[in-house]
Amino acid sequence: MTALLEVQGVSKRFGGLQAVGDVSFTLQEGEILGLIGPNGAGKTTLFNLVNGVYKTDTGSIIFSGKNITGRSPDQVVHLGLARTHQIVRPLNGMSVLENVIVGACYGREYQSLRAARATALEVLEQVGMASRANSPAHSLTLAFKKRLEVARALAARPKLLLLDEVLAGLNPTEIAQMIDLIRKIRDSGVSVFMIEHVMQAIMNLSDRILVLNLGHKIAEAPPAEVVKNPDVVEAYLGFPDIVDKLRGAS
Amino acid sequence: MILRRPLLWLILALAALFVWLPLRNHDVALREDLILVAVAIILTSNLNLMIGYTGYVNFGHIVFYGLGGYVGLYLATVLNWNLIVAALIAGVTVSVLALLFGLGILRLRGAYFALATIGVLVAVQAFVANFEPWGRSTGMYVSFASYAPLGGARRALWITYYLIIGVMALSLVLSLGIRRSKFGLGLFAIREDEDAAIVLGVNATVYKAIIYSVSAFLPAVAGALMFFKNGMIDPSIAFEYMLSLEGIVMLMLGGQGTVAGSALGGALYERLRSYLLTSPRLSEFHLVIAGALLLLVVRLAPGGLIGWLYRLVPRSREVVE
Ligand SMILES: Nc1ncnc2c1ncn2[C@@H]1O[C@H](COP(=O)(O)OP(=O)(O)OP(=O)(O)O)[C@@H](O)[C@H]1O
Ligand SMILES: [Mg+2]
Numbered sequence: 341m342t343a344l345l346e347v348q349g350v351s352k353r354f355g356g357l358q359a360v361g362d363v364s365f366t367l368q369e370g371e372i373l374g375l376i377g378p379n380g381a382g383k384t385t386l387f388n389l390v391n392g393v394y395k396t397d398t399g400s401i402i403f404s405g406k407n408i409t410g411r412s413p414d415q416v417v418h419l420g421l422a423r424t425h426q427i428v429r430p431l432n433g434m435s436v437l438e439n440v441i442v443g444a445c446y447g448r449e450y451q452s453l454r455a456a457r458a459t460a461l462e463v464l465e466q467v468g469m470a471s472r473a474n475s476p477a478h479s480l481t482l483a484f485k486k487r488l489e490v491a492r493a494l495a496a497r498p499k500l501l502l503l504d505e506v507l508a509g510l511n512p513t514e515i516a517q518m519i520d521l522i523r524k525i526r527d528s529g530v531s532v533f534m535i536e537h538v539m540q541a542i543m544n545l546s547d548r549i550l551v552l553n554l555g556h557k558i559a560e561a562p563p564a565e566v567v568k569n570p571d572v573v574e575a576y577l578g579f580p581d582i583v584d585k586l587r588g589a590s
Numbered sequence: 591m592i593l594r595r596p597l598l599w600l601i602l603a604l605a606a607l608f609v610w611l612p613l614r615n616h617d618v619a620l621r622e623d624l625i626l627v628a629v630a631i632i633l634t635s636n637l638n639l640m641i642g643y644t645g646y647v648n649f650g651h652i653v654f655y656g657l658g659g660y661v662g663l664y665l666a667t668v669l670n671w672n673l674i675v676a677a678l679i680a681g682v683t684v685s686v687l688a689l690l691f692g693l694g695i696l697r698l699r700g701a702y703f704a705l706a707t708i709g710v711l712v713a714v715q716a717f718v719a720n721f722e723p724w725g726r727s728t729g730m731y732v733s734f735a736s737y738a739p740l741g742g743a744r745r746a747l748w749i750t751y752y753l754i755i756g757v758m759a760l761s762l763v764l765s766l767g768i769r770r771s772k773f774g775l776g777l778f779a780i781r782e783d784e785d786a787a788i789v790l791g792v793n794a795t796v797y798k799a800i801i802y803s804v805s806a807f808l809p810a811v812a813g814a815l816m817f818f819k820n821g822m823i824d825p826s827i828a829f830e831y832m833l834s835l836e837g838i839v840m841l842m843l844g845g846q847g848t849v850a851g852s853a854l855g856g857a858l859y860e861r862l863r864s865y866l867l868t869s870p871r872l873s874e875f876h877l878v879i880a881g882a883l884l885l886l887v888v889r890l891a892p893g894g895l896i897g898w899l900y901r902l903v904p905r906s907r908e909v910v911e
Contacts, residue, residue, distance in 0.1 A: 391789065417791035425789070431782035442779045445772050446791030453772045492790060 344369045344531050350399030359385040361555040372532040374546030382555040383535045387502050391423050392416045420448040423502035424489035430477035437473040440495045447496025467491045483514045503534040596909045605759035627860045628758040632812045634840045634856035635761045639805040642847035645781030647704045650711030654806040655813035656828030658684050662814020663823050667736045677814035684810035685803045692802035715829040729824025750819040761808045765849040839884045845894030850910045
């Protein structure tokens, strides 16, 4: 296996708050890497550093052999790194199809409008939204808005997909469908880096899990080892039900 | 394909109508009315590229028109260049300036950007009012001799009229072309959510600067032609603040974001404005009426006349888009 993403000692401060502190890890090609941690641990901030929404204070990010530290998000997508938003951000005045066409047009392949349309239809089929292609994006339910986030990112034909809590707010059936989808995405050759609070899901999906607490990495291991890690259990001590879930999932 | 869009043929038919109507009886008064309508459509449709397509309110749009007028008039009368060449160079010059300004002020968002556009208007006007070669606050006059290459003043007026109609048609075709393009899709994404657009891969900084510059080109060409036709220019008529604001009213009235709406709003408002300005009792109130109209549209029909049409007859969207 070769490394697709190598993050070396990245940090980010917001005023007096060290949101991410000296985090390093590697993501292998073809792997699903999970990212967990209590609320405010810095998970979303780490995503924002990786795809260039925020500039890193320190450290470097190598993606697919290229140093992408300091590059803007639009440049990073062209290299094949796409993401979803924890708080969904549909382009509200546009249809579902148009939203996904934007993803394809400006993604890794920088497709023409015509090719992007074909890609978008294909991706909508894949995420089970083909019948909503012409709905206005603002009219969707939260579950569909989350899927739209995934569809737009997939339309960019990424090598690596960052998923920020795509299961949050979904009912059990929807969660099962989404898990299925994520597996299929990985099987189609796209590596996945995902933040999730739904423990059962992330434990089952991930090849390895990275744990953040107060901005620092406290573990990086396969799921079975992570749940036994005393630091991880301690980080979640304030959240007894999560500790139970961690144990339950193993 | 843009050739298959019904709207393209509507635009060409509109231009043909504008050419034919005054020509029929050599009606000079009608020609003068229609040229103002054409200019209103040119300004509104290009303003729409910023406000309607990209979601950036430009309060200083008229600066392109006025500056184009100055550059064009200077080239055509002081340096005696061919009118068409002068107008095109005016367009290019103003576009390049807009690109440079744009890269600076387009880093601002929302209200800050809108404020900066007012700043640009005020600054350019102040510069021109103190610029010796352009006659400072007295401005410039077109010497009668400048009309000679066009076959005399009478013919020159007809020629500039047809050129303006050409610029009007080009403005609308440009709007339609951008609307149906990948570039246009990127602009719409910026309008809906700029940060999301960037994460999806749209280079917002470059796109915004390009569209700001593009939206300057045809208004500047039109300014060069119009002020040549009018025979004079000075800083207060070239950079009329009110016209800049009225452009926004026109766009909201017709329906921002749509090509047909920008044309319709421009044409209707200009006719109303001319009527009010020439009416002895109402001429003082035309801005009051403009303001009231804007409030009414924003409250009752935020999509403007075209948005209202789409709601009444949903199928009309197919034809008009
Ligand atoms: N733009 C910002 N400015 C200031 N503080 C920020 C900013 N973004 C995040 N933070 C702070 O940084 C810390 C980490 O936030 P982050 O969103 O990365 O957490 P998270 O692990 O994703 O949490 P959650 O599980 O709730 O999504 C939080 O304390 C948050 O308030
Ligand atoms: Mg988060």
